[in-house]
Amino acid sequence: MTNRTVLVLLDPAGEVRPSVLELLTIGRTLGRVEAVTLEAPSVEALAQLGAYGVETVHQAELPADLRGDARHLSAVVAAVLTAAVRLTDADVVLAPSTFGAKEAVALAGHALGAGVIIDAAGVAEDDAGHVVGTKRVFAGSWDTVSRVTTDVAALTVRANAVVPQPAEAAVATEVEGFAVAVDAVLPAVTARTEKARDSDRPTLEEAAVVVAGGRGTEGDFGPVEAFADAVGGAVGATRDAVFEGWFDRYIGQTGVTIAPRLYVGAGVSGAPHHRGGMQASQVIVAVNNDPEAPIFEICDFAVVGDLSDVLGQAAEVIRAHKQQA
Amino acid sequence: MRIVVPVKYVPDINAERKFVDCRVDRDPAVGTLNELDENALEAALRIVEALDEAEQETSEIVALTVAPPEGDVALRKAFQMGVDRGVRVSDDALAGSDYSGTTAALAAAVRRLETEGPVDLVITGMAALDGLGSVVPALLAATLGRPSVTFAKTVAVADGTLQATRETDEATESLTAPLPAVLSVADTANRPRFPNFKLIMAARSKEIEQWTAADLGLEPGAVGTAGARTETTLAAPRPEKPPVELVQDKGEGGKALAEYLIRHELV
Ligand SMILES: Cc1cc2nc3c(=O)[nH]c(=O)nc-3n(C[C@H](O)[C@H](O)[C@H](O)COP(=O)(O)OP(=O)(O)OC[C@H]3O[C@@H](n4cnc5c(N)ncnc54)[C@H](O)[C@@H]3O)c2cc1C
Ligand SMILES: Nc1ncnc2c1ncn2[C@@H]1O[C@H](COP(=O)(O)O)[C@@H](O)[C@H]1O
Numbered sequence: 001m002t003n004r005t006v007l008v009l010l011d012p013a014g015e016v017r018p019s020v021l022e023l024l025t026i027g028r029t030l031g032r033v034e035a036v037t038l039e040a041p042s043v044e045a046l047a048q049l050g051a052y053g054v055e056t057v058h059q060a061e062l063p064a065d066l067r068g069d070a071r072h073l074s075a076v077v078a079a080v081l082t083a084a085v086r087l088t089d090a091d092v093v094l095a096p097s098t099f100g101a102k103e104a105v106a107l108a109g110h111a112l113g114a115g116v117i118i119d120a121a122g123v124a125e126d127d128a129g130h131v132v133g134t135k136r137v138f139a140g141s142w143d144t145v146s147r148v149t150t151d152v153a154a155l156t157v158r159a160n161a162v163v164p165q166p167a168e169a170a171v172a173t174e175v176e177g178f179a180v181a182v183d184a185v186l187p188a189v190t191a192r193t194e195k196a197r198d199s200d201r202p203t204l205e206e207a208a209v210v211v212a213g214g215r216g217t218e219g220d221f222g223p224v225e226a227f228a229d230a231v232g233g234a235v236g237a238t239r240d241a242v243f244e245g246w247f248d249r250y251i252g253q254t255g256v257t258i259a260p261r262l263y264v265g266a267g268v269s270g271a272p273h274h275r276g277g278m279q280a281s282q283v284i285v286a287v288n289n290d291p292e293a294p295i296f297e298i299c300d301f302a303v304v305g306d307l308s309d310v311l312g313q314a315a316e317v318i319r320a321h322k323q324q325a
Numbered sequence: 326m327r328i329v330v331p332v333k334y335v336p337d338i339n340a341e342r343k344f345v346d347c348r349v350d351r352d353p354a355v356g357t358l359n360e361l362d363e364n365a366l367e368a369a370l371r372i373v374e375a376l377d378e379a380e381q382e383t384s385e386i387v388a389l390t391v392a393p394p395e396g397d398v399a400l401r402k403a404f405q406m407g408v409d410r411g412v413r414v415s416d417d418a419l420a421g422s423d424y425s426g427t428t429a430a431l432a433a434a435v436r437r438l439e440t441e442g443p444v445d446l447v448i449t450g451m452a453a454l455d456g457l458g459s460v461v462p463a464l465l466a467a468t469l470g471r472p473s474v475t476f477a478k479t480v481a482v483a484d485g486t487l488q489a490t491r492e493t494d495e496a497t498e499s500l501t502a503p504l505p506a507v508l509s510v511a512d513t514a515n516r517p518r519f520p521n522f523k524l525i526m527a528a529r530s531k532e533i534e535q536w537t538a539a540d541l542g543l544e545p546g547a548v549g550t551a552g553a554r555t556e557t558t559l560a561a562p563r564p565e566k567p568p569v570e571l572v573q574d575k576g577e578g579g580k581a582l583a584e585y586l587i588r589h590e591l592v
Contacts, residue, residue: 012495072495074463075473098494099459099476106424106460107467115554116424118458133555136563137456138342145559187472187487187502194496205494209591231592239512253338253454254361254512262591272338276454283591285582296569301585305574313579318592321583 004031005088009095009104010057011077013037016048018206019096021164023157024052026123028167030092030131034058036084038071046173053167057175058084066182069192074100075184078107083180085112085152092131094123097156097257098205105154107184115148117155121259121280122162131155136259139272140279158280159206160259202234204249209233209262212251212278215240216267216288216307221247223308223315224266230315230322233262238274252277266307270295287311326376326384326482328369328446329438331431331465332403333359334396335455342455344560348421349455351395358399361450363517366406368510369448370518372482385409387438391419391430397533404528405520411531412438416538421550424460429548431461432468433541446487449509451476459509466507474500475509 006027010020027033035041035049035057049057060080062071070076081093081104093108095101097119109116120133131153135144148155197203204210211233213224221235228235237247239255251258253276263281268274270286270293278284279298286295286302287310296302303310336342340355366388373384387410388403390396400411414434419426438444447469452459459475466473477489477500487502491511520528538548546552572581586592 069498072493072498074475075467100493100495102458102460103463103475106458107463109554110425110428110464110467113554116460117555118424118456118460132558139338140563141342142344142560142562144344144347144557144561146555146557148555150554184467185470185472187474187500187506189498190501191499192496193498231586253457254451257457262586276338276457283589285585287578287582291571291573296571298566299569299571300566301570301572301582303572303574303578303582305578310574310579310582313577314582314586315579317580317583318586321587322592 004091006031006033006092006094007036007081007084007088007090008033009077009081009093009101010035010037010041010045013039013041013045015042016045017203018164019159021048021052022159022162023094023096024054025162025165026157027092027094028053030123030125034088036060036081038062038077038080041175050173051166051170053171054173055171057173058087059175059177060084060180061177062180063182069189070186072100072192073186073189074103075107075186076182077101077104078111079182079184080180081105081108082111083178087178091152093154095156097158102156105156109154112152112154113150114152114154115150117146117148117153119257120155120157120161123155123157136280139276158257158259160208160261201228204234204236204251204256204258207234208260210236210251210258210260211264211266212236212238212268213241213247213266214238214268217241217246219244219246220308223311227264227311227315230318233264238268265295266311268295269293270298326373326380326446327442327444328372328386328448329389329435329444330362330365330369330386330403330408330448331389331461332362332366332399333453334390334392334399335359335453338454343562347557347560351393353395353398356395356398358402359450359453361452361454361512363406364510364512364514365448365450366403366408367515367517368480368508369446370407371515372446372480387412389431389434390414391427400533401528404531405524406518407524411533412536413533414536414541418538418543418545418549421553422548423553423555424458424464425554426548426552428461428464428468429552430538430541430543431465433543434536435469437536437541443505445504446482447507449507451509451511462507462509469507471505471507472502473507474502476511477508478511478513480508480510480514
């Protein structure tokens with residue numbers, strides 16, 4: 001059943017992040033893809049949406065009192081998704097697996113009576129035409145397959161589920177406004193400061209390569225960052241390293257969940273809480289000076305040694321290799 | 326102040342976790358209180374402890390779980406931390422519930438508690454470590470028609486208002502909501518206390534109230550497998566990885582790492 005209408009959440013709409021390009025790619029395998037935004041998409045975003053086959057962007061028109069900071073509340077995003085599904089008679093809603101989008105998708109599913117799958121690692125359809133989500137659970141140790149048994153399916157999808165592919169032919173993209181009423185009881189947002197994003201490196205959530213530093217860095221993330229830049233990766237940390245104030249974002253069950261092509265852990269012991277957020281990575285590499293480090297149990301390749309020596313030398317060899325190529 | 330803390334009974338993340346017949350295996354040998362719900366319990370205890378003595382006297386913290394009877398383990402742990410009451414909702418009709426069924430049962434139990442007197446706050450953990458959904462708190466707020474403040478890092482309650490700060494993926498936010506409200510706390514919100522000997526002893530003999538789906542007026546078709554909107558059709562352990570290729574750094578470890586990455590086209 002590829003005549004479905006698939007709505008992809010694009011929030012914010014200033015740029016189309018790689019995770020959203022993945023959703024558009026997945027969406028096209030299920031039907032016609034349209035985007036939903038809470039603000040006007042930028043010119044660049046529109047061009048990318050066109051390249052990915054999106055003819056229509058549904059831009060929510062919110063009540064005046066919700067156009068400020070409150071529009072980021074998940075209940076507001078949920079009301080937008082719900083209204084968009086009703087407007088377009090859509091069959092599938094796709095959003096990235098951020099904490100906020102997970103809530104919004106679950107709330108929209110609740111309002112629509114739709115089946116909800118959170119953190120899908122892949123989306124497909126089964127022989128009977130049901131939308132099916134695969135998940136990697138229990139710290140990457142089990143795979144599950146779940147099908148949505150309702151007419152409408154709402155899913156959040158983890159980054160690195162597919163490789164983004166533009167449509168065979170680009171299309172012209174039109175923006176259409178639609179009015180959204182929000183009847184949820186909302187908290188007041190009294191202050192909101194957006195985080196600066198490091199534009200020189202890929203974001204942790206979406207990167208194909210992630211280098212993580214732990215307590216073993218003893219506070220010096222220099223070697224970790226230099227190595228990450230040599231391999232073109234994002235930088236992350238363990239919760240302990242963040243609690244020490246050495247870095248700002250941590251990977252793990254309660255931090256950012258990642259499943260990149262390559263994860264490199266430096267001075268990371270591999271505690272269950274940390275594993276829960278990275279064990280689904282395709283290739284796992286570690287540098288640790290303890291030959292008994294638990295992280296080695298889940299590694300494909302590892303070096304027993306001091307992280308600054310090993311990462312420094314590796315970065316040098318990789319830089320030389322890249323220059324040759 | 327009356328606070329309900331929904332706590333989940335989950336397999337210990339340090340144990341070997343598995344599925345049986347496409348459902349999470351809730352083997353009592355590895356079942357425990359969801360660790361992140363300790364942060365919710367701690368938040369509730371601190372809110373009550375900050376009240377004046379007269380208000381403390383009339384306050385109540387109720388731990389609530391939707392679980393099979395083995396789930397009492399989670400409630401006992403909550404008693405050990407210092408909650409006043411424990412309620413378990415168990416029913417064969419609830420087996421196989423998805424987010425919507427679990428939320429319906431939790432909301433119905435909160436409403437029933439509300440027939441005894443107002444519930445000012447529902448405080449949950451940020452996620453259940455088995456499914457890692459992080460969606461039940463928001464769904465519970467929507468079902469109860471209350472404002473939802475989730476992933477809070479700091480929490481304060483004063484004059485009938487909840488104040489919280491949080492770090493989202495995009496921003497740092499300050500939120501306020503009038504009570505009654507639903508709050509979920511992040512693992513960074515506090516450091517859960519260790520129970521003292523007196524509480525551990527007292528927890529053993531505390532009574533756990535048991536409610537069924539019928540007690541809560543839940544339609545059998547709305548919860549459990551019957552009410553589920555998703556169906557898990559396959560659950561399989563991932564194939565074991567081949568053993569790690571371990572290199573001892575004797576001066577060439579970095580080179581070996583680089584060569585591994587280049588050989589596997591990872592850089
Ligand atoms: C409720 C809860 C939730 C949590 N959630 C998370 C989470 O989401 N993410 C997370 O990461 N943690 C989380 N934690 C913390 C987690 O349990 C571990 O404490 C943490 O992951 C350990 O961090 P680490 O590996 O940096 O430190 P350690 O465990 O101290 O490991 C440091 C490692 O560095 C090695 N080392 C030391 N010096 C060097 C050197 N010079 N060169 C190379 N190696 C060196 C050591 O051998 C050791 O293996 C959570 C904890 C709790 C209680
Ligand atoms: N079956 C349950 N019984 C009691 N509380 C639950 C249950 N499921 C979820 N919760 C609460 O909701 C929070 C988030 O769970 P989840 O959305 O499943 O990740 C948990 O930390 C608990 O506080």
